[in-house]
Amino acid sequence: MNPAERVPLGRTGVHVTRLGLGLAPLGGLFDPVDGDTARATVERAWQLGIRFFDTAPLYGNGLAERRAGPVLAAKPRAELTLSTKVGRLLRPGGDDTGGIWAESTGLTPVFDFSAAGVRTSYAESLARLGLDRADILHLHDPDEHFDQTVAEALPALVELREQGRVGAVSAGMNQAPMLTDLVRTGELDAVLLAGRFTLLDQSGADELLPLCADRGVAVIAGGVFNSGLLADPRPGARFDYAPADQHLVDRAVALDEACRRHGVPLRAAAIQFPLTHPAVTSVLIGARTPAEIGDAVRMATVRIPGTLWSNLRADGLIR
Template sequence: MADAVSRLGLGTSPLGNLYTEVTEHEARAVVDAAWEAGVRIFDTAPHYGLGLAERRLGAALKDRPRDEFVLSTKVGRLLVPDPDGAGPDPEGFAVPATLRREWDFSADGVRRSLESSLDRLGLDRVDVVYLHDPDDHWDQAVGEAMPALAELREQGVIGAIGAGMNQWQMLARFVRESDVDFVLLAGRYTLLEQPALAEFLPLCAERGVDVLAAGLFNSGLLARQDVPDDATYDYRTAPADVVGRARRIAAVCARHGTTLPAAALWFPFGHPAVTGVVIGARTQAEVRANVEALSVPLPPKLWAELRDEGLLDAGVPVP
């Protein structure tokens, strides 16, 4: 298997002040720490902090050699001025709501969104553009947005195209019915749950579509060795039985000299369709912990015990 660290991407929703504020200095330090650790894949979106994450990421990368990193952003939500936006952002980012998001998967919307992203990033190009959460917009996304992205790819404006979602079913439709290069799958292929395994990942492997796995901590549940009672799962308070399952996995990890977050980071690499993982970080320490976790392969006996304990099905591939 290729070096896992080289396939680690930095997700930037925390740099858009997801839930809590990150200072300009802290945001820059996160990107710098990722770069120094060898991370060369960076993922962002207009949605993250109403453009704040894009601006911060672009500023941190602008003096880096452009051919040495892969940058992805997303389209589907246009940011437009909101003169009445005086309160906090309703989407959970700790930023003033001076802008609002408008769903737009039209061809014109795609081009406008990408142009605005490039302006915020301060860079001359992005390498990958994803349709962002088109769950309720299938017809326009597949009929207008995807052809527009394909045209931009053919023109050399962008390098590759794809879709990023928290579900696998519609991503499978994109793989079957459009010409995507990548899919970004959040939360549906993790150490805790693998609903994408039976149908979706084999489809991607068959079609030659690269899968980047995101949401590996299931929005926080798997992010700590000591799973708290109020841990979040799918952006809500985790049910007691799910917390219990995570704690059982953590206990197995401890018996094999590792941690729940490390196992969660390693797990997706067991499937050949998964070519990379994307994980967010809000501190330098989190970046370094993720890199360190992926620097040392986990013992095969760990995965065997998880199977023996009924915490991992026998047919699930492991690293």
């Protein structure tokens, strides 16, 4: 895998690098990150050839966008591919960290999948970032808001695309079934599938990935470490934002041992596995330090023998 390779995002004119930087950790995911370190992490990613950066208002309740924005705004705009998300507005009057954001902002995310909410969210994201447009705009976690998303939010995104204010319309979720329903509307250019096509969970391959491959909808794979368990398989490691159950720890340890027998770090296998499916265009990696993004780029370039995947399947560790 060449992490700096630029490839088309489905049938759009947007291009992404095979490896992208997800900015959630820079919003203080689980642990605080100082501003200088956050900016240095984005800068290091750029130095290593990464040109695709994904953020959201939710990430640190605005912190990730504010921290990354000045670095990205200083880069050649034609080389940069930026995605952000809509569906939550940040409003004062509370300090809702959701139990996962370590830093206080005094803001609370409020779901809003109305057309006006989409337009407001996008404008406020651009203001925090200090940029005039994003290349990809994702509907963010519409799990409990499907009807309004289809009736109001999605048409608003399509209008932004038709106006040339975004290059691609997408949806990002931690589940595959609703993404499948959204792809069937015929309006999405891409999906961001978090944690559902990994070494521990391949449920995205049931319907979503084949449908995307058939329709030319690009899949961006996120959450490839499943919140950390596949980066460091041990008791107490997180899976989907919570401490992992023991049976998941045992599976991750077995995956680690199998990878070691092939001379492959588990982190490398976790990063590269999603690209074994033809529907997957790019992999997003979260990092909170320059060292972490440097490690991710190294892991992305590790040569993985095809026998590893076949042996993992034969052993029942992946489908």
